[in-house]
Amino acid sequence: MNKDQRHLNVTAIENGTVIDHIPANNVFKVLHILNLENNKNQVLFGDNLDSRKYGKKGIIKVSNTYFDANEINKIALVAPTATFIGIKNFEVVSKKQVEVPDQIKSIVKCFNPNCITNVENVPSLFTVVDKEQMKLLCHYCEKITVKNNIIFV
Amino acid sequence: MKGKNLVSITDFSKDEYLRILNIAADFEKNPNQKLLNDHVVASLFFEPSTRTRLSFETAANRLGARVVGFSDSGSTSVKKGESLKDTIIMVSGYADIIVMRHPREGAARWASEVSSVPVINAGDGANQHPSQCLLDMYSILQTQGTLDNLNIAFIGDLKYGRTVHSLVQAMCNFNATFHLVSPEQLKLPSSSKMHIKNNKLEYHQYTELADIMPIADIVYMTRIQQERFSDPLEYEKVKNSYVLTKSMLEGCKPNMKILHPLPRINEISEDVDETPQAFYFKQAENGVYVRQALLAAIAGVK
Ligand SMILES: [Zn+2]
Numbered sequence: 445m446n447k448d449q450r451h452l453n454v455t456a457i458e459n460g461t462v463i464d465h466i467p468a469n470n471v472f473k474v475l476h477i478l479n480l481e482n483n484k485n486q487v488l489f490g491d492n493l494d495s496r497k498y499g500k501k502g503i504i505k506v507s508n509t510y511f512d513a514n515e516i517n518k519i520a521l522v523a524p525t526a527t528f529i530g531i532k533n534f535e536v537v538s539k540k541q542v543e544v545p546d547q548i549k550s551i552v553k554c555f556n557p558n559c560i561t562n563v564e565n566v567p568s569l570f571t572v573v574d575k576e577q578m579k580l581l582c583h584y585c586e587k588i589t590v591k592n593n594i595i596f597v
Numbered sequence: 598m599k600g601k602n603l604v605s606i607t608d609f610s611k612d613e614y615l616r617i618l619n620i621a622a623d624f625e626k627n628p629n630q631k632l633l634n635d636h637v638v639a640s641l642f643f644e645p646s647t648r649t650r651l652s653f654e655t656a657a658n659r660l661g662a663r664v665v666g667f668s669d670s671g672s673t674s675v676k677k678g679e680s681l682k683d684t685i686i687m688v689s690g691y692a693d694i695i696v697m698r699h700p701r702e703g704a705a706r707w708a709s710e711v712s713s714v715p716v717i718n719a720g721d722g723a724n725q726h727p728s729q730c731l732l733d734m735y736s737i738l739q740t741q742g743t744l745d746n747l748n749i750a751f752i753g754d755l756k757y758g759r760t761v762h763s764l765v766q767a768m769c770n771f772n773a774t775f776h777l778v779s780p781e782q783l784k785l786p787s788s789s790k791m792h793i794k795n796n797k798l799e800y801h802q803y804t805e806l807a808d809i810m811p812i813a814d815i816v817y818m819t820r821i822q823q824e825r826f827s828d829p830l831e832y833e834k835v836k837n838s839y840v841l842t843k844s845m846l847e848g849c850k851p852n853m854k855i856l857h858p859l860p861r862i863n864e865i866s867e868d869v870d871e872t873p874q875a876f877y878f879k880q881a882e883n884g885v886y887v888r889q890a891l892l893a894a895i896a897g898v899k
Contacts, residue, residue: 560703584703
């Protein structure tokens with residue numbers, strides 16, 4: 445890890461959240477799911493950074509913003525390994541791991557083309573019936589979307 | 598059950614199934630009970646299904662309710678691009694109960710979430726058709742005197758036949774043993790088999806219809822549809838292998854009855870119609886009593 449990256453990893457945030465250990469190339473999906481595209485605070489991010497643990501990783505830093513468990517778990521599908529580090533006055537005040545939620549709302553498209561959620565303006569809703577293999581049962585058409593078919597809205 | 602939606606067969610508990618079947622038996626004895634005189638039932642058929650529509654509308658009429666609606670969305674504002682949500686909100690301002698059929702899976706669940714009155718699903722694409730399932734159960738109860746510990750055989754298209762999936766799910770509450778007869782390409786989906794296994798029940802798979810004749814209490818026939826086959830030759834091969842004829846009924850159990858969701862094409866030959874095992878026309882009639890029971894229970898008058 446070179447000096448610049450270390451710099452990006454830990455410093456330069458007074459108050460806010462560092463989202464670390466995002467799988468490489470999923471940073472943009474995380475930005476999208478957490479709606480950071482519309483965040484008015486300073487958002488810094490990097491992708492394909494060297495990581496001792498994962499080889500390559502992504503990282504996001506958001507000033508003056510904190511995430512509750514509900515929001516944290518939204519990114520379980522794209523960044524199950526991520527850690528949310530809360531920072532206040534340059535100090536780490538909390539560390540939260542992502543957990544796969546019981547329900548997933550609005551962020552995944554049902555794979556069934558004949559599902560009402562793909563035809564009308566209906567927010568998708570799934571129950572996670574298998575957290576390890578990521579099998580999502582559609583609340584509407586009652587069909588299962590599997591990991592390989594997952595597309596984000 | 599007052600005010601409840603019926604979208605999926607799993608929306609009702611075992612006790613609720615039994616209650617509906619009980620009320621249906623009362624309507625069979627005495628069909629004309631004007632319990633819904635001051636009610637309006639909306640019958641919204643976004644795709645045509647004459648059989649189901651007539652059954653629901655007959656049920657509503659026998660209860661004295663007024664019926665409004667359409668039998669095909671072609672001539673409605675839906676054709677002009679109105680959303681399902683808007684249609685349902687509007688109609689729920691007019692009617693006391695909505696019965697709906699829609700070509701998209703999940704349409705009835707969505708409608709039940711935007712409607713201010715109860716919604717009964719009369720079929721949403723290939724997904725659910727719970728009133729069919731209840732009338733199947735009613736027919737099983739009526740012919741066997743019980744729903745418990747039965748040997749139920751399903752024949753034909755077990756992959757796409759939604760009535761089969763729902764009935765398998767429902768009968769898992771009653772310690773059934775399932776006998777599944779289908780061509781290789783149309784076997785019961787793994788999700789339904791999983792349901793059977795999770796309830797610690799047994800299923801057996803066959804490719805020959807004759808194999809289940811001596812053991813079945815109920816023989817549930819389904820139609821094999823040509824459009825399920827990409828290769829027309831494959832269809833030709835299997836379409837005649839699951840045809841029930843009168844001679845095949847020799848050696849069946851004395852209590853055995855044949856059910857079919859109708860319409861049939863050729864899978865039950867007409868010489869079966871006059872046998873004591875044929876029950877499919879009576880089964881269709883039962884649909885009216887079961888739908889009366891549903892409307893009355895959901896309206897809260899039974
Ligand atoms: Zn769906």
